[in-house]
Amino acid sequence: MIQFLFILILGASTFSKAEYFTVISGSDVNVMTNMMDKIEKVNESTDKSAYLGALKMKKAQYLKTPKDKLDLFKEGKDLLEKTILKNGKNAEYRFLRLMIQENAPKMLKYNTKVEEDAKFISSNYASLSADVKSAVLKYSKTSTHLKI
Numbered sequence: 001m002i003q004f005l006f007i008l009i010l011g012a013s014t015f016s017k018a019e020y021f022t023v024i025s026g027s028d029v030n031v032m033t034n035m036m037d038k039i040e041k042v043n044e045s046t047d048k049s050a051y052l053g054a055l056k057m058k059k060a061q062y063l064k065t066p067k068d069k070l071d072l073f074k075e076g077k078d079l080l081e082k083t084i085l086k087n088g089k090n091a092e093y094r095f096l097r098l099m100i101q102e103n104a105p106k107m108l109k110y111n112t113k114v115e116e117d118a119k120f121i122s123s124n125y126a127s128l129s130a131d132v133k134s135a136v137l138k139y140s141k142t143s144t145h146l147k148i
Helices: 002-011 017-024 029-040 046-060 066-086 091-103 114-123 130-140
Strands: none
Touching (some): 017 029, 017 130, 029 046, 046 091, 066 091, 091 114, 091 130
16 A cells, blocks of 8 residues: 555656657647646646646647637746746756747747747756757757757
């Protein structure tokens, strides 16, 4: 019984970043929703806020009404931006923001930190975890600003 509880607690304290980057690069809303549910179950952390925020912004593009799209995008933006404000030297969170900025509609005007984030990620690439490095390298092949 104790082993089961320990496994349950461990499962609730983390999520797979490799899986996350696969999900956020796709377009399946159900898969995004499932990943959001996994992240919601994670113990409070800055990773939770940053990753959930970015995924909400990505998911917003697939909602039906403009109001729903904008509301979810703003909710995600608030989470991600507050996290970056507290952790400005975190290249991982800046990468999440860069992915969204490069792909957000121009009318949202969420693209003011693209150059700054791309430079920061490039110069801090070596400090990233293996899963994040892999995602950054893959993304950089199609990015207009990020070159690794």
